[in-house]
Amino acid sequence: MNDITKCRIRQGPFRGWEACYLENEYIQLVAVPDIGGRVMAYDLGPHPFLFVDPNLAGKLFTPEENMGDGSLAAWKNYGGDKTWPAPQGWESDEQWHGPPDPILDTGRYSLEKLAASSSSAMVRMVSPPDMRTGLQIKRQFKLFPGSSRVQVDLTFLCLAEQPVRWSIWDVVQLRAERRQADGSLGHDPTCSVTTPLNPNSRFPRGYNVMFGDEDNPQWGTDESGKLFKAQYLWEIGKVGIDSPAGWIAFSQPTEGYAFTERFQYEPGADYPDDGVTVECWTVGSGQVANLDYAATHIYLMETEVLGPLRTIQPGQSTTFSIEWGVCRCFGTVVDVGEAGCVTEPLMAQPSGDYARLSGQFGVFDYGEMFLAWCAEDGQVITRHSLGWVDPLAAFNLDKVVFLPGDARTVELWLTAAADGQERRLATTRLV
Numbered sequence: 189m190n191d192i193t194k195c196r197i198r199q200g201p202f203r204g205w206e207a208c209y210l211e212n213e214y215i216q217l218v219a220v221p222d223i224g225g226r227v228m229a230y231d232l233g234p235h236p237f238l239f240v241d242p243n244l245a246g247k248l249f250t251p252e253e254n255m256g257d258g259s260l261a262a263w264k265n266y267g268g269d270k271t272w273p274a275p276q277g278w279e280s281d282e283q284w285h286g287p288p289d290p291i292l293d294t295g296r297y298s299l300e301k302l303a304a305s306s307s308s309a310m311v312r313m314v315s316p317p318d319m320r321t322g323l324q325i326k327r328q329f330k331l332f333p334g335s336s337r338v339q340v341d342l343t344f345l346c347l348a349e350q351p352v353r354w355s356i357w358d359v360v361q362l363r364a365e366r367r368q369a370d371g372s373l374g375h376d377p378t379c380s381v382t383t384p385l386n387p388n389s390r391f392p393r394g395y396n397v398m399f400g401d402e403d404n405p406q407w408g409t410d411e412s413g414k415l416f417k418a419q420y421l422w423e424i425g426k427v428g429i430d431s432p433a434g435w436i437a438f439s440q441p442t443e444g445y446a447f448t449e450r451f452q453y454e455p456g457a458d459y460p461d462d463g464v465t466v467e468c469w470t471v472g473s474g475q476v477a478n479l480d481y482a483a484t485h486i487y488l489m490e491t492e493v494l495g496p497l498r499t500i501q502p503g504q505s506t507t508f509s510i511e512w513g514v515c516r517c518f519g520t521v522v523d524v525g526e527a528g529c530v531t532e533p534l535m536a537q538p539s540g541d542y543a544r545l546s547g548q549f550g551v552f553d554y555g556e557m558f559l560a561w562c563a564e565d566g567q568v569i570t571r572h573s574l575g576w577v578d579p580l581a582a583f584n585l586d587k588v589v590f591l592p593g594d595a596r597t598v599e600l601w602l603t604a605a606a607d608g609q610e611r612r613l614a615t616t617r618l619v
Contacts, residue, residue: 197209202228202229212309215331217311226267226268228240230338284321296316312329333606334606338512340509340510346501355460357495358508359492362491364489365488386432396461425472445514450526528553530547534598534616536619547585548582551577557613558574569595599615
């Protein structure tokens with residue numbers, strides 16, 4: 189059993205910028221207010237998940253330089269995570285005309301709060317006012333002891349004299365590179381982004397190609413036909429998915445790591461971009477508008493989460509929350525639960541008085557994993573400890589255990605050591 193340390197905060201340089209650090213025994217999160225309030229690092233142990241453009245590291249620009257000629261090619265794409273208004277577009281005032289955007293995207297955000305206690309550490313950054321959209325953005329990030337989870341709370345405040353209508357849109361750029369035999373960097377084709385498809389999708393294929401080639405070979409589904417899967421082949425493009433599941437994940441099996449986002453889906457709500465809740469953008473060969481990355485060495489995939497469109501009254505605000513989680517695991521993420529992610533589903537195969545349990549997982553908290561055998565009505569018959577787990581080690585289950593006679597389902601749960609909460613990881617019926 190590990191000792192759980194308190195969360196820590198500090199301020200100092202990061203890649204040449206002034207930054208705020210949030211840390212616990214598993215993760216380090218680095219926020220840089222001066223470049224659009226971005227989070228520029230989210231590391232699990234030694235592994236950095238977020239892309240940082242080395243050519244822009246440490247650089248700051250004037251608003252005029254950030255805007256350039258107003259084209260996408262002029263955008264200072266630092267990397268990391270940022271928050272934008274949606275829908276995006278250049279056809280009307282009801283669309284956000286960026287990037288580039290020298291205020292909300294790359295403006296100098298102010299540090300409103302940096303604090304730590306025995307139970308959490310948090311940072312809050314606030315954008316300059318933007319009268320074109322009528323918005324001011326607040327970005328708050330909080331981490332907890334003994335956990336790789338990060339609570340992300342994003343707020344839009346209406347500064348206009350009339351109501352405004354926007355969706356809160358958060359964009360994470362994830363490293364999708366690998367070191368090649370000659371020592372150079374290249375794209376990692378094992379990287380993927382996954383999210384469940386909507387069985388009643390408005391799109392014929394379950395997803396909508398928003399930019400790039402309609403027949404981009406990166407876009408597809410898994411063998412079940414229920415999961416959208418983008419495999420990174422270093423092609424440029426973007427898709428939107430009207431997923432109702434409330435999660436999206438990035439996997440890098442060669443490194444054995446996964447990044448996940450969980451959020452609340454609202455049935456019946458109005459979502460932007462033809463009703464999508466998540467989007468995936470990839471940098472690679474090919475051309476979209478005036479973007480052409482063929483001669484670059486940029487290898488990244490984006491997970492993008494969109495909240496419902498909200499009408500915000502003058503002086504009022506709306507908040508959209510996301511929970512990040514990172515862990516060690518090997519394989520493509522096929523499900524995400526409160527306690528962690530799944531790369532091979534939980535299976536239970538009875539044989540007489542025993543059952544063989546199998547599956548592969550990653551977890552977001554240090555704690556005790558246990559089985560819960562449940563009757564047909566869902567009542568727990570008995571529990572069985574599987575030992576202690578943490579985010580720095582994949583949890584692979586292959587075990588024969590006694591099978592209670594009345595059991596119909598089995599569930600995996602994790603009791604977090606830091607807060608004592610029980611969080612479910614996976615469930616299955618006996619086969």
